[in-house]
Amino acid sequence: xxxxxWKDLPPGxxxxxxxxxxxxxxxxxxxxxxxxxxxxxxxxxxxxxxCPDMSVPVNDGKRGEFDYNYCKGCGxxxxxxxxxxxxxAIVMVEEGK
Amino acid sequence: MAKVVxxxxxxxxxxxxxxxxxxxxxxxxxxxxxDMMQRFASYIADGKVDTESILxxxxxxxxxxxxxxxxxxxxxxxxxxxxxxxxxxEMLHIASSDRLPIIMPVVNRALSGPLNIxxxxxxxxxxxxxxxxxxxxxxxxxxxxxxxxxxRIGEHMDIRLPVMVCLDGFIISHSxxxxxxxxxxxxxxxxxxxxxxxxxxxxxxxxxxGPLILTDLYHEYKRAQHEVMTKVKDVVxxxxxxxxxxxxxxxxxxxxxxxxxxxxxxxxxxxxxGTTKDVIDEFRDKGIKAGLLKPRLFRPxxxxxxxxxxxHLKAVCVMDRADSFGxxxxxxxxxxxxxxxxxxKPLLMNKIYGLGGRDYLPSHAAQVxxxxxxxxxxxxxxxxxxxxxxxx
Numbered sequence: 001x002x003x004x005x006w007k008d009l010p011p012g013x014x015x016x017x018x019x020x021x022x023x024x025x026x027x028x029x030x031x032x033x034x035x036x037x038x039x040x041x042x043x044x045x046x047x048x049x050x051c052p053d054m055s056v057p058v059n060d061g062k063r064g065e066f067d068y069n070y071c072k073g074c075g076x077x078x079x080x081x082x083x084x085x086x087x088x089a090i091v092m093v094e095e096g097k
Numbered sequence: 098m099a100k101v102v103x104x105x106x107x108x109x110x111x112x113x114x115x116x117x118x119x120x121x122x123x124x125x126x127x128x129x130x131x132d133m134m135q136r137f138a139s140y141i142a143d144g145k146v147d148t149e150s151i152l153x154x155x156x157x158x159x160x161x162x163x164x165x166x167x168x169x170x171x172x173x174x175x176x177x178x179x180x181x182x183x184x185x186x187e188m189l190h191i192a193s194s195d196r197l198p199i200i201m202p203v204v205n206r207a208l209s210g211p212l213n214i215x216x217x218x219x220x221x222x223x224x225x226x227x228x229x230x231x232x233x234x235x236x237x238x239x240x241x242x243x244x245x246x247x248x249r250i251g252e253h254m255d256i257r258l259p260v261m262v263c264l265d266g267f268i269i270s271h272s273x274x275x276x277x278x279x280x281x282x283x284x285x286x287x288x289x290x291x292x293x294x295x296x297x298x299x300x301x302x303x304x305x306x307g308p309l310i311l312t313d314l315y316h317e318y319k320r321a322q323h324e325v326m327t328k329v330k331d332v333v334x335x336x337x338x339x340x341x342x343x344x345x346x347x348x349x350x351x352x353x354x355x356x357x358x359x360x361x362x363x364x365x366x367x368x369x370x371g372t373t374k375d376v377i378d379e380f381r382d383k384g385i386k387a388g389l390l391k392p393r394l395f396r397p398x399x400x401x402x403x404x405x406x407x408x409h410l411k412a413v414c415v416m417d418r419a420d421s422f423g424x425x426x427x428x429x430x431x432x433x434x435x436x437x438x439x440x441x442k443p444l445l446m447n448k449i450y451g452l453g454g455r456d457y458l459p460s461h462a463a464q465v466x467x468x469x470x471x472x473x474x475x476x477x478x479x480x481x482x483x484x485x486x487x488x489x
Contacts, residue, residue, distance in 0.1 A: 006317035006324070011257060012196035013310055013318050014295045018303030 170296025215454020
């Protein structure tokens with residue numbers, strides 16, 4: 001595809017479609033990876049609510065495995081995770097380990 | 098029917114905003130603008146306008162709120178001065194590069210430090226590279242007229258840029274002058290209903306403002322931003338023509354005073370132009386052909402037209418009420434750039450005057466015109482850049 005010239009651009013750099021961020025994968029930014037431990041998960045969905053991107057897919061009201069394409073490793077899901085009986089359902093692990 | 102009133106510059110701008118009846122206003126007080134937004138807030142409280150006010154905790158937030166409201170699809174205004182404009186700085190660039198036609202009177206005041214609340218142009222000159230259109234006003238009447246015209250300029254479908262309307266702090270903002278108001282309906286008809294362009298609240302057509310754009314397209318977006326600025330001058334002149342039909346008051350991209358047959362001239366912005374015109378008359382009576390050029394449109398700067406207007410002169414002094422320390426005053430730099438392509442150009446000097454509200458007196462104008470007269474005779478200038486009205 002030919003790169004756009006300055007005359008072809010929408011004014012104000014406005015993105016004229018919805019959902020285009022799905023095409024921008026940011027997982028490679030990550031230094032720490034959240035790991036989901038299903039046995040400790042109570043399906044409260046705090047991780048889904050707090051995730052600033054869309055790294056926690058939910059189907060039929062239940063979360064599944066992380067979508068690491070969008071996870072920048074911010075760790076907010078692990079911080080907010082209440083876990084079960086004192087055991088976190090999300091822990092952060094250093095990438096490369 | 099025009100109504101003759103005796104009002105301050107702040108009051109006149111607040112009234113212009115009332116007559117336009119914008120959708121949203123970001124409000125934060127700062128001297129000497131406070132009185133303008135206070136009056137406008139009273140109009141909101143009294144139900145005189147339909148404007149939604151957003152009271153914020155800083156000017157950075159005020160401009161941010163205006164950007165959000167403007168992107169959402171509203172007609173948006175705010176006003177500020179000095180440190181407030183400085184605190185808005187990063188958001189000013191966002192407003193212009195997102196092409197949001199926010200209208201903002203800037204009541205010009207010195208920047209700290211030392212802390213000073215009085216009139217000079219260092220605030221707006223510091224914002225000259227933010228991508229905003231800047232229109233400068235000599236008196237309350239011009240500030241009122243420019244505020245009304247700013248809506249038509251910034252909101253023009255070929256432009257869609259934010260506009261600062263500059264007026265001198267205290268000298269104009271707080272001085273009562275005789276001026277003429279247009280009727281409310283005349284103003285509303287003149288600015289017309291707000292036309293939307295890519296509004297966020299058009300939820301059937303989702304869109305995003307403020308994407309991340311790196312080396313692939315940023316350079317192209319800036320080129321496009323430069324292009325839109327090249328179209329502003331013609332729109333300013335068209336709007337001025339319509340405004341003249343309505344008000345009888347004529348505006349251009351700059352004003353000249355006794356310039357056509359002049360040998361020497363002063364280039365000066367805003368309220369000091371009035372004092373200078375009086376002194377020019379005195380020198381004319383003595384047979385010295387002095388004239389004046391007062392820029393109205395400072396961004397974009399009309400280089401070719403200003404060069405054309407000044408090219409016949411023997412000597413020109415550009416007077417700045419702001420300094421770019423280690424360089425020339427900002428207005429001087431523009432005029433020097435404008436004159437550079439000319440084969441035969443006037444002698445050019447730069448005087449810095451009136452910082453932090455120091456009075457600009459007729460004797461200062463007389464001193465400059467006398468020096469210009471001597472320079473024109475001897476074909477040489479003494480000092481390229483000099484502070485005047487300063488104690489040794």
